[in-house]
Amino acid sequence: MATEINASGGTPAPPHEVGRSGGDETVTTRVYHRPMASGWWTRRRNYFMYVVREFTSLPLALWLLWFLYQVQQAQHRAVNYHPTTSIAFVVFSAIVLFFALYHSITFLSLAGSILRFRVIDRPVPARLIVLAQFALWAIASAVIAAVLIGFAR
């Protein structure tokens, strides 16, 4: 059951409204949300970097849509297939790569805080888990690059 917090701060909230729906006990609580100023994310560097991390999804999504377009271009062995080689696309990809690396580093670094393993009743150190994630990233990147380059003629 969720803990209640009253908007006035500290004083007990009204009792739970308890009802039954389809044999399942449902509890209704009122949750206080602190109002946030619209520019809160510009006030501290770590707030800004958090928003940038969330934003990384947009350029990555756009690049993957281009990737799908590149797949579609080859449909039925189209004779007018033209791979994208413009400098504008290279610049776009360089910007996307920056966001992609930022996503990878921040996401994989969190693994040490999220994942919990025990080996012979001893917890695996968080640094070792993060190291394993980065090693997996390096190996996967090498394999994918080998396929993308090695199968080219």
Add this chain to the structure above:
Amino acid sequence: MSDDVKTSDRPALMHLFWWFMFAQGGVLAAILIPVHVLVQGILGPLGIVPVVDQHLDTWYSILGNPLVKLYIVVLIAFPFFHFAHRLRYLLVDLGVKGAKSVPAQVIFYGGAVLITLLAIVLVLTTAPLSF
């Protein structure tokens, strides 16, 4: 500002599904996407290395491989569920109230479903299966 929140003692299976897709999408995006962007978006177009998608024959040939078809669906589907969740919550964090609404959820997660379906259709129709 306060909201009524209903809690239940039943397992939240849909919650489990969306968080699974979000987490796996984040991991797969982190591990798989940078090398594609580097090789196919920068090194290939600049002519520094040969890349499979720079020539139709090699691109068409590799797209016929069933493992590559499966890989492309995974590369697209999981990250897009991750992106949908992050972008919706980015709007929530920036104070866009509508981003919490059901229509917004339908647009973002429905968009991820649509793009997944598009990827499946494309890999199945672009090149015939070949080993």
